[in-house]
Amino acid sequence: MKKNIKVCCGTGCLANGSRLVAEEFERLAGEDALVECEIRRTGCNGFCENGPLVTIEPDHISYYRVRVKDVPEILEKTVKNGETVDRLLYKDDSGKPVRSQEENPFYAPQLKIALRNIGKINPADVDDYIATGGYEALKKALAMTPDEILDEMDASGLRGRGGAGFPTGTKWRTAAGYDVFPKYVACNGDEGDPGAFMDRSILEGDPHSVIEGMAVCALAIGAEEGFLYIRDEYALAVQNVRAAIRAAEERGFLGDSIMGSGRKLHLSVVRGGGAFVCGESTALMQSVEGKVGEPRAKYIRSVQRGLWDHPTVLNNVETLANVPYIIVHGGAEYAGIGTERSKGTKVFALVGKVKRTGLVEVPMGATLRHLIYDIGGGVQNNRPFKAVQTGGPSGGCIPASMLDLPVDFDTLKEYGAMMGSGGMIVMDDRSCMVEVARYYVQFLSGESCGKCTPCREGLKQMLAILTDICEGRGRMEDLDLLESLGETMQDSSLCALGKSAPNPVLSTLKYFREEYEAHIREHRCPAGVCKELTRFSVNPEKCAGCSACVRVCPTGAASGERKQPHRIDPEKCISCGSCREACRFGAIITKGRGEA
Amino acid sequence: MTITINGKSCECEKGEFLLRIAERNGIEIPTLCHHDAVEGQGCCRLCIVETVTRGRSQIVVSCVYPVEKECEVFTDSEKVRRERGIILRLLEKRAPDSPEIRALCEKYDAPRIDRFVKADSGKCVMCGLCVKACAELSVGAISTVNRGVAKEIATPYHEPSSVCVGCGSCASICPTHAIEVKETKDTRIIWGKSFRLVRCRRCGAVIGTEQEIAMAAERAGQEADGLCSNCRQMRIADVFAGTYGN
Numbered sequence: 001m002k003k004n005i006k007v008c009c010g011t012g013c014l015a016n017g018s019r020l021v022a023e024e025f026e027r028l029a030g031e032d033a034l035v036e037c038e039i040r041r042t043g044c045n046g047f048c049e050n051g052p053l054v055t056i057e058p059d060h061i062s063y064y065r066v067r068v069k070d071v072p073e074i075l076e077k078t079v080k081n082g083e084t085v086d087r088l089l090y091k092d093d094s095g096k097p098v099r100s101q102e103e104n105p106f107y108a109p110q111l112k113i114a115l116r117n118i119g120k121i122n123p124a125d126v127d128d129y130i131a132t133g134g135y136e137a138l139k140k141a142l143a144m145t146p147d148e149i150l151d152e153m154d155a156s157g158l159r160g161r162g163g164a165g166f167p168t169g170t171k172w173r174t175a176a177g178y179d180v181f182p183k184y185v186a187c188n189g190d191e192g193d194p195g196a197f198m199d200r201s202i203l204e205g206d207p208h209s210v211i212e213g214m215a216v217c218a219l220a221i222g223a224e225e226g227f228l229y230i231r232d233e234y235a236l237a238v239q240n241v242r243a244a245i246r247a248a249e250e251r252g253f254l255g256d257s258i259m260g261s262g263r264k265l266h267l268s269v270v271r272g273g274g275a276f277v278c279g280e281s282t283a284l285m286q287s288v289e290g291k292v293g294e295p296r297a298k299y300i301r302s303v304q305r306g307l308w309d310h311p312t313v314l315n316n317v318e319t320l321a322n323v324p325y326i327i328v329h330g331g332a333e334y335a336g337i338g339t340e341r342s343k344g345t346k347v348f349a350l351v352g353k354v355k356r357t358g359l360v361e362v363p364m365g366a367t368l369r370h371l372i373y374d375i376g377g378g379v380q381n382n383r384p385f386k387a388v389q390t391g392g393p394s395g396g397c398i399p400a401s402m403l404d405l406p407v408d409f410d411t412l413k414e415y416g417a418m419m420g421s422g423g424m425i426v427m428d429d430r431s432c433m434v435e436v437a438r439y440y441v442q443f444l445s446g447e448s449c450g451k452c453t454p455c456r457e458g459l460k461q462m463l464a465i466l467t468d469i470c471e472g473r474g475r476m477e478d479l480d481l482l483e484s485l486g487e488t489m490q491d492s493s494l495c496a497l498g499k500s501a502p503n504p505v506l507s508t509l510k511y512f513r514e515e516y517e518a519h520i521r522e523h524r525c526p527a528g529v530c531k532e533l534t535r536f537s538v539n540p541e542k543c544a545g546c547s548a549c550v551r552v553c554p555t556g557a558a559s560g561e562r563k564q565p566h567r568i569d570p571e572k573c574i575s576c577g578s579c580r581e582a583c584r585f586g587a588i589i590t591k592g593r594g595e596a
Numbered sequence: 597m598t599i600t601i602n603g604k605s606c607e608c609e610k611g612e613f614l615l616r617i618a619e620r621n622g623i624e625i626p627t628l629c630h631h632d633a634v635e636g637q638g639c640c641r642l643c644i645v646e647t648v649t650r651g652r653s654q655i656v657v658s659c660v661y662p663v664e665k666e667c668e669v670f671t672d673s674e675k676v677r678r679e680r681g682i683i684l685r686l687l688e689k690r691a692p693d694s695p696e697i698r699a700l701c702e703k704y705d706a707p708r709i710d711r712f713v714k715a716d717s718g719k720c721v722m723c724g725l726c727v728k729a730c731a732e733l734s735v736g737a738i739s740t741v742n743r744g745v746a747k748e749i750a751t752p753y754h755e756p757s758s759v760c761v762g763c764g765s766c767a768s769i770c771p772t773h774a775i776e777v778k779e780t781k782d783t784r785i786i787w788g789k790s791f792r793l794v795r796c797r798r799c800g801a802v803i804g805t806e807q808e809i810a811m812a813a814e815r816a817g818q819e820a821d822g823l824c825s826n827c828r829q830m831r832i833a834d835v836f837a838g839t840y841g842n
Contacts, residue, residue, distance in 0.1 A: 275743060292740060297638045297660035450722065450740070450747030452639045457686035460745040464713045481711055488679040491655040492641045 001058065003037040003079045005029075008053040008119060010044025010205060011197075011236055017067070018052035024071040025054075029079075037079050040128075043205015044197075045119035046359030047106055050090065055119075060100040063088035093377060106356045109375055111337070113345045114161075114198075114321040115361045118205035123240045126247040129208040135253050137324035141216045142261050146176055149220040153323075155331025157343030162188055162279075162316030163391065163420040164496070165342070165409035168323075175221040175303040175311045183223040184312040185214050185265075186288070187320055189230035189237065190272045190279040193392030194443065196423040198347040199317035201359055203230060203237035206321065207244035213320030215258065215265055216327055217313055224264040227307075229284050231272040242269050276393075276447035280495050281306075281314050283449060294449045295495035316421070318347055338364035342408035346419065352389075352426035353380045369403040372426055383428040386527075387512070391420025393440045393447075394500030396507030397433060416507040418500070430580070432529035433512040434519055438466035440504040448497060455498025458489040462505060471532040472593065474520035479509060524592025531575040535591050540565035542587035549579035549588065601669040614658035614669065615643055625671050626680070626700055628687075628771045629723035630659040634732055640723050641683055642700070646670045655679065681706035687721050694719040694772040719774035722747060726766035726775060735759045735811070738766060738787065751787050761807035762791035796824035798831075 007013075007022040022041050029035045045053045050064040056078050063074065066088060077083040089097035090104050101107040112118075121128035129135070141149055153169035160166045175183060187210055191199040202210060214226050230238050245267050248254040254265050270288050277283045278293040285307050287293040306312025322344060326334045335343045342364040348371060351357045355377035362371065368388055372378065379385050387397040390407070396417030398405070405411055412419050427436065445459035462485060465478050486502030493499045509516060518524045525533040538549070538558075543565040549558040550566060557573040560566030568579065568588075580588040598605050601623050608617045613635075618625050629640040638660035645658045649667040655675065670676065684706040688697050692714050700706075722740075727749060730738050737760035741750045751757040762784050767775040778785040782793055784805055791805035801824045803809060813820040823831065 277743070294740075296636070297657060299656075299661055444744075446744045446746075448744045450743050450745065451724070453641045453683050453686055453721070456722065456745055456747065457690055458682075461686065461689070461712045463745075465711065475711075478711065481709065484678065485682060488682040491675075492644045492657065492679055492683065494638060494641070494657075 001036075003059070004057040005037050005039045005074075005079065006042045006055040006057065006120070007039065008043075008045045008051055008055075009041040010048065010051075010119075010201060012044060012048025013051035013053060014236075016048075016051045016065075020068050021052050021054065021066050021071060024068045025075070028071060028075055032075070035075055035079055037075075040122045041124075042120060043118040043123050044201040044359065045101075046115065046201065046361075047104075047356070048359075049357050053119075054088075055101070060102070062090065062099075062101050062104070064090050105377065106358065106360075106375060109370070110361050111345050111363055112361045113325050113334075113337075114202060114209075114318045114347050115206075115359065116325065117209060118201060121206065123205050123207055124243055126208060126244070126251060129206070133328065134208055134324070135212055135251075135259075137327035138212050138215050138219075138253060139259060141219050141327055142259055142263070144219075146220045146222065149216060149327070150176060152327060152331040153220070156322075156326040156334040157331070157338075157341075158319065158322055158326060158334065159342060159409055160316055161318035161322070161346065161421065163418065165419075168315065168319055171303055171315075172217060172220050172313055174301070175313045178304060178311040180311055181222070182225060183221055183310060184307045185218045185221065185223045185226035186285070186307065186312055186314040187214055187226070187228040188279060188281070188284060188314055188316050189228055189234070189241075190284060191234075191317070191421065192231065192276040192279050192447075193421055193423040195351045195425050196349045196392060196421055198349055198359055198422055200234050200237055202317050202321050202347075203228075203234065204240050207237075207241045208248065209321045209324055210241070210317055211244055211248055211254070211267060213315070213323030214267060215254065216323050217315065217320070218265045219258075219263060221311070221313055223313070224266065226265065226267045227270050227288055228267060229270045229272055229278070229288060231274060231278075233274060238269055238271060245269070275449070276444075277449040277495070277497055280497055282495065284314065285312065294451045295497075297494065318422075339406060339408050341410055346407070346422055348407075348422045348424045350376050350424050350426070352424075353383070353428040353431070354378070354426040355380055364408045365406040367404050367406055368398065371407065371424065372403070376426065379426065379428050381428075383430065385426070386429050386431055387427045387433065387436075389417075389425040389427065389436065389504070390423065391418035391500075391503075392423045393443050394418075394497065394503050395420050395423070396503045397427075397436060397511065398507070399511040416503065416510055418503070430527050430529065430577075432470075432525050432527035433508040433515050434466065434469055434525070435527075435529050437504045437508045438463065438470055441466055441501070444497065444501045448501070449495075452492075452494035452498060454489045455493045455495075455501060458485055458493075458498070459501060461485065462502070466505070469516060469519050470525075470530045472519070472523045472530075474516070476517070476520055478520070479513070479516060482506075482509060518592075522592055523594045525590075528577065528580065528590030533593050534575050534577075535570060535593060535595075536568050536573055536575060536577070536579060537570075537589055537591065538566050538568055539587045539589050542585050544585050544587070546584070548582040548584065552578040552582040554578065597663075597666060599663055599667050599669060602671055608663055610664060611662045614645065614647075614656070614661045614663055617663065618645075618658065618669075618671065623671060625658055626704060627659055628696075628721055629725055631725055631729075631769060633769070634725060634728040636660060637724055637728065640687070640721060642680060642687075644676055644680060644683070646673045646676050677704070680704060682709070685709045685712060689714045691715070691719050691721050691772055691774070693717055694721070694774070696772045697721065719772045720749065720770075721772055721774075722749065723771060724749070725769045725771065729765045729769040733765045734763050735761055737761075754788075756789035757787055760787055760789055761811050762786055762789065762805035763808040763811075794822070796827050797822040798827040799824060801826070 054063045054066045158168040282295040283293040347361045450456045486506045545563040557569045606621045627643040629637040643658045689712045737757040
């Protein structure tokens with residue numbers, strides 16, 4: 001039987017050398033007449049840290065960290081003889097090698113709807129998409145009235161995956177209700193949260209699903225033109241989406257007469273210049289129009305007056321990728337997944353100090369514990385879990401006591417965090433929550449558009465105060481000031497960036513206040529991160545004299561004879577913490593500046 | 597429809613901006629970035645007020661908030677005072693040289709916040725009125741540059757603009773007089789560029805810069821008459837008097 005070799009060529013795997021692996025498969029398979037196979041370059045499988053990934057179908061065998069030198073063996077053993085190459089299989093938590101993705105603890109609990117095709121199809125080949133049922137939804141939608149499409153969307157309960165969670169059906173229906181033409185459909189692919197890459201993965205790996213979603217929306221609201229706003233750093237996404245638009249036009253899924261219906265839709269890609277704030281809907285529209293990417297007041301919604309003051313539906317990439325599934329399977333089926341108020345699945349970018357990092361799609365309402373421990377395998381090196389930062393830079397930090405909270409649009413908000421677009425950064429006991437808050441405020445103060453006072457000036461002052469606290473110049477009154485400044489920013493900032501910018505500060509103040517107090521009162525960073533407040537030394541009882549610290553120390557502060565307890569010269573130490581990361585015996589200890 | 601502002605009933609049209617309704621009814625709300633000529637900025641956030649709609653309280657920005665439903669508005673509630681006070685102090689630290697901001701801080705009793713870092717100097721509050729005025733009334737010679745806390749208003753590359761006509765619209769609309777205009781008898785220097793001033797051929801008052809007058813004449817499609825608006829009116833009056841006699 002002819003084998004199908006799928007080589008992951010998502011950005012992560014490409015960075016790990018998967019292009020060379022794919023070329024080696026193609027070269028060797030071409031030379032060997034006995035090898036009967038088809039080689040397919042797919043989008044991202046989501047398990048990037050273990051890439052390059054290679055999957056052999058129909059055997060259902062997945063290999064990880066495949067190098068060029070492994071290719072002949074895979075061809076010989078697996079493709080010709082159906083045997084596995086055990087060393088390339090993933091090992092589960094007990095160390096047992098697993099053959100298929102279905103048995104892999106990272107993939108097993110997942111339910112893929114938005115990511116349904118990614119990793120399976122070649123994104124550059126429209127026939128691959130069609131073969132998985134692609135453009136069936138568009139065909140079905142063409143036979144439906146706009147109202148029937150809107151009813152289906154309402155029934156699905158789909159809410160915007162960009163973070164705000166606005167009901168998609170309601171948004172479309174409102175836009176459909178205005179008799180102002182032309183109307184526009186737009187896709188927000190300006191994903192900018194540090195650590196998040198779900199939209200990138202979908203645009204790169206399954207661009208037609210987004211295009212099809214936009215086409216369905218255009219039919220429902222009566223739009224004939226649309227834009228995909230994609231950040232320019234996503235070069236592969238831009239390339240694949242542009243190719244997909246061309247292919248869809250050639251096949252008549254887009255253009256002057258969609259599938260011969262006489263209905264028009266023209267889509268084009270607009271490349272974002274890299275401003276985080278352009279992910280905000282009104283700033284994005286300004287940018288599409290060629291103006292400075294600044295938000296405007298949203299008392300009048302974009303569905304009424306969006307692009308060029310005309311009704312515009314702007315949906316997130318992941319939202320749109322769900323649309324074809326909903327149209328084909330029906331809104332009711334989709335609404336059967338998830339929780340009472342948050343339907344369907346959500347893709348998370350699970351990153352940070354977690355054993356298995358990657359893209360994870362699960363039904364809404366999964367608990368943080370399920371995501372971090374069952375799928376993520378727990379905290380790296382089995383260190384204690386401290387917090388998970390959800391929802392990107394303007395999300396919040398959730399402590400261990402809340403690990404059993406279900407993740408959906410509404411629950412996390414009650415606790416001062418948010419699901420947001422699905423970034424999830426796991427932190428262990430060596431993460432300083434004050435420094436985390438400072439980092440995000442610094443990120444946002446550079447990325448704020450600078451238009452309104454509370455956001456621009458508030459972030460500047462917040463950053464100065466947090467930097468003071470991290471460097472030992474904090475005062476106890478600062479905490480109240482941070483809170484009242486945060487409240488002002490939440491209430492009176494112009495857009496969601498400013499309104500949610502204080503979240504990392506307010507949530508850490510709420511759940512990790514004692515850490516702030518330790519910095520201010522005792523001049524001590526409990527996590528041993530803030531350089532100005534931390535001294536490193538060696539516990540001679542635990543030190544095995546392995547020299548690991550000596551090798552990594554950048555300033556020669558760590559020294560010692562092998563098998564003898566080492567020491568750290570405080571004069572030379574720059575408190576970078578490299579020794580602590582390298583030490584396998586827990587012998588590096590940290591103390592506050594003021595401690596004996 | 598009718599809304600109440602600080603307990604006073606106010607008639608208004610649906611969709612009318614709250615600030616306008618308040619102004620019409622003699623209720624003062626402080627603002628820096630609002631100007632009738634270039635509406636819709638909504639960026640200084642000084643004009644925040646608290647609205648209560650069906651029992652739900654919300655802070656809104658009155659210059660860009662269209663009234664859609666009947667509501668109660670409070671322009672000086674405790675929450676408004678607290679948050680407006682912080683916004684004023686934020687502006688004061690940014691523009692420590694502005695007497696206008698200092699006066700507003702006093703007028704609205706903004707609590708002192710010594711902890712905030714003060715800029716060394718400056719009057720600009722980044723309201724953007726100058727940029728909008730230049731774009732809409734003149735030539736678009738200035739723009740906001742950079743983003744985030746580094747945002748500023750400047751000509752391209754901080755060099756004298758090739759298109760600026762020196763009309764001074766930016767300076768005259770600025771609520772804090774942050775844009776420097778130097779004038780001598782014959783020249784005006786603004787944004788690092790020097791312009792020759794033209795005087796009224798009848799009374800000798802300054803009409804504007806050479807470039808500004810040329811631009812106005814081109815837009816109007818007729819030759820410049822070399823008169824100031826006062827003398828032009830007088831000349832027209834003379835024509836009328838000559839035509840109709842006494």
